[in-house]
Amino acid sequence: MIDYGALTEFLLILAGGVAAGIIGSLTGLGGGSVLVPLLTLFYGVPIEYATGASLISTIATSAGSASTYTKKGIANIKIGVGLEVATTLGAIIGALTFEIVVTHSLQYVLYLLFGVVILTSIIPTVKRGKYEYPEEKTLDFTSRVFQLGGKYYDEKSKKEVHYTGVRWWLGEIIMFFAGLLSGLLGIGSGALKVLGMDWAMNLPMKVTTTTSNFMIGITAATGSSIYWYAGYIQFFLASATAIGVLVGSRIGSAVLLKISNKEIRWIFFTVLSFLGVDMIFKGITLSKIYNIPPIDGFGIAITFSIILVILLFIKLSIAEGKYGNLR
Amino acid sequence: METSDKLTAVVSAILKYAIILSISCIIIGTSLMFINGNANGIPISQLANYENPKSPSYNSSSFSPVLIPQGIAHFDALGFISLGLWVLIFTPVTVLISSLVDYMYTKNRLYTILTFIVLFNLFAAIVIVPHFVTN
Incomplete structure (x- = not known):
C-alpha cells in the first residue's frame, strides 16, 4: 500500500x-542558492539537511550542464x-567549519552568512555578460608557467576566440574562498568562481562561466562526502532535490535560450534578494538578538527586495547609458 | 599547450553517463521506497520525517557506503539511493583520474602534480577527514 x-x-x-533549479539557472546563481532558503524558510527543513541536499543537487546540475560545455x-x-x-x-575546511557550527548550535550564523552571500552575489551576477571578451592585459609569468591559454569556437560571432589568462595566484586565492563557502553553505559559489576567473584571471566570460560550472x-x-x-544527507530530501533541481536547471537553461526579453530575469533577482533578506531575518531571530515575527519579516523582506532590485536596475541602466541592454 | 581533444571527449562522456546512471539509481530507489513502504527496514513515514536532524537512523551517518552492495543485492531502496548519490560524489574523482592519465601521457609534469593534489584533497575528504567528524 x-x-x-x-x-x-x-x-x-x-x-x-x-x-x-529554474530560478538558479535563470539568474545564473545555481540551484543551491535558491534551494537552501526554500527548504529552510518554507518547508521547515533544518539547515543541516537543506545544505546537504543542496550540495548533492549541485553536483547533479554541474555534471548535467558541464557535459555539454566540455x-x-x-x-x-x-x-x-x-x-x-x-x-x-577550501571545501574541506568549509565542511569541517559547518560541522563545528552545527555541533555548537550556531545555525543562525549560517542563515546570516547565507543571506549576505546571496545579496552580494546578485550584483556581479547581473553585471555578468556585459563584456563578452576581456580587455587585453599584459601576460605575466603565471600565464606561461600554468599554461593559461586556450581557444574556443564562438557560435554567436562565428569565429575562433583565443585567450590567455593572467594572475593565476589571485585566482587561486579567490577560489579558496569559493570552496570554503561551498562547503559551509552547500552552494556552488558560482558567483565567486566567476569573480576569480573573470576579474582576477581575465578570462572570457563564456570560458569563465562554463569552467566554473565544471568546477562546481x-x-x-568534496564537501558532500564529509557531509x-x-x-547531513537525508535520503528522502536529497533524492527529491537531486531529481528536481536537475530537471529545473534543464528547463531554466532551455527557457533562457528562448526568451528574447532578458529583463524578465529581474523578477527572479527580486525573488533571490527576497530569499536573501528573509534568511538574514531568520538568522537574527535565531540568534535571539531581535525577534522578527515571520509575517512581519516576510513583508519587510518583500518590500526591501523590490526596492533593492529597482535601485540596482536603475543604477546599472544609467551606467550602461540606456535601458534594456542589461544582458 | 591546450587540453587534448581526447580528454575533453572522455570527460564529457563520463559526466553524461554518470548523471544518467546516478539519477536512474535514485529513481529506482525512491520507487522501491514507495512500493515497499520502507527502506532498509525503516518505514517510509519515518524516512520522510526530516524535521529532526538529531535522529541518526534516517540520515547518511547510519548508512555506510560499504552497505551499498548488500542493499542492492536485497533490492533495497536505500541501497539504490545511496548508490545514486555516491555515483554523483565519485563522478569528479573519475574525471580527475582521466585528467591525470592525460597529463601523464602528454608529459605535462606541472598539471600531473596539480591534478594529483586535487585528487589527494578529494581522497582526504572521502577517506581521512570523515574520521574526524563521525561520532
Missing part, C-alpha cells in the same frame, strides 16, 4: 527543487583542475 502522504510530500519537495570545448578543463587545488582545500561539481563532491559521514 503506497503511503500517499509521503508521496505527496516527496512530490512537493521535488517541485521545490524544480523551482530552485564537449563543445568551451570549458577549460586544465584551468579548472588547476584552480581546484585551492577550491577543494568537484568542489561540491555524508557527519549525517
Whole structure:
C-alpha cells in the first residue's frame, strides 16, 4: 500500500527543487542558492539537511550542464583542475567549519552568512555578460608557467576566440574562498568562481562561466562526502532535490535560450534578494538578538527586495547609458 | 599547450553517463521506497520525517557506503539511493583520474602534480577527514 502522504510530500519537495533549479539557472546563481532558503524558510527543513541536499543537487546540475560545455570545448578543463587545488582545500575546511557550527548550535550564523552571500552575489551576477571578451592585459609569468591559454569556437560571432589568462595566484586565492563557502553553505559559489576567473584571471566570460560550472561539481563532491559521514544527507530530501533541481536547471537553461526579453530575469533577482533578506531575518531571530515575527519579516523582506532590485536596475541602466541592454 | 581533444571527449562522456546512471539509481530507489513502504527496514513515514536532524537512523551517518552492495543485492531502496548519490560524489574523482592519465601521457609534469593534489584533497575528504567528524 503506497503511503500517499509521503508521496505527496516527496512530490512537493521535488517541485521545490524544480523551482530552485529554474530560478538558479535563470539568474545564473545555481540551484543551491535558491534551494537552501526554500527548504529552510518554507518547508521547515533544518539547515543541516537543506545544505546537504543542496550540495548533492549541485553536483547533479554541474555534471548535467558541464557535459555539454566540455564537449563543445568551451570549458577549460586544465584551468579548472588547476584552480581546484585551492577550491577543494577550501571545501574541506568549509565542511569541517559547518560541522563545528552545527555541533555548537550556531545555525543562525549560517542563515546570516547565507543571506549576505546571496545579496552580494546578485550584483556581479547581473553585471555578468556585459563584456563578452576581456580587455587585453599584459601576460605575466603565471600565464606561461600554468599554461593559461586556450581557444574556443564562438557560435554567436562565428569565429575562433583565443585567450590567455593572467594572475593565476589571485585566482587561486579567490577560489579558496569559493570552496570554503561551498562547503559551509552547500552552494556552488558560482558567483565567486566567476569573480576569480573573470576579474582576477581575465578570462572570457563564456570560458569563465562554463569552467566554473565544471568546477562546481568537484568542489561540491568534496564537501558532500564529509557531509555524508557527519549525517547531513537525508535520503528522502536529497533524492527529491537531486531529481528536481536537475530537471529545473534543464528547463531554466532551455527557457533562457528562448526568451528574447532578458529583463524578465529581474523578477527572479527580486525573488533571490527576497530569499536573501528573509534568511538574514531568520538568522537574527535565531540568534535571539531581535525577534522578527515571520509575517512581519516576510513583508519587510518583500518590500526591501523590490526596492533593492529597482535601485540596482536603475543604477546599472544609467551606467550602461540606456535601458534594456542589461544582458 | 591546450587540453587534448581526447580528454575533453572522455570527460564529457563520463559526466553524461554518470548523471544518467546516478539519477536512474535514485529513481529506482525512491520507487522501491514507495512500493515497499520502507527502506532498509525503516518505514517510509519515518524516512520522510526530516524535521529532526538529531535522529541518526534516517540520515547518511547510519548508512555506510560499504552497505551499498548488500542493499542492492536485497533490492533495497536505500541501497539504490545511496548508490545514486555516491555515483554523483565519485563522478569528479573519475574525471580527475582521466585528467591525470592525460597529463601523464602528454608529459605535462606541472598539471600531473596539480591534478594529483586535487585528487589527494578529494581522497582526504572521502577517506581521512570523515574520521574526524563521525561520532
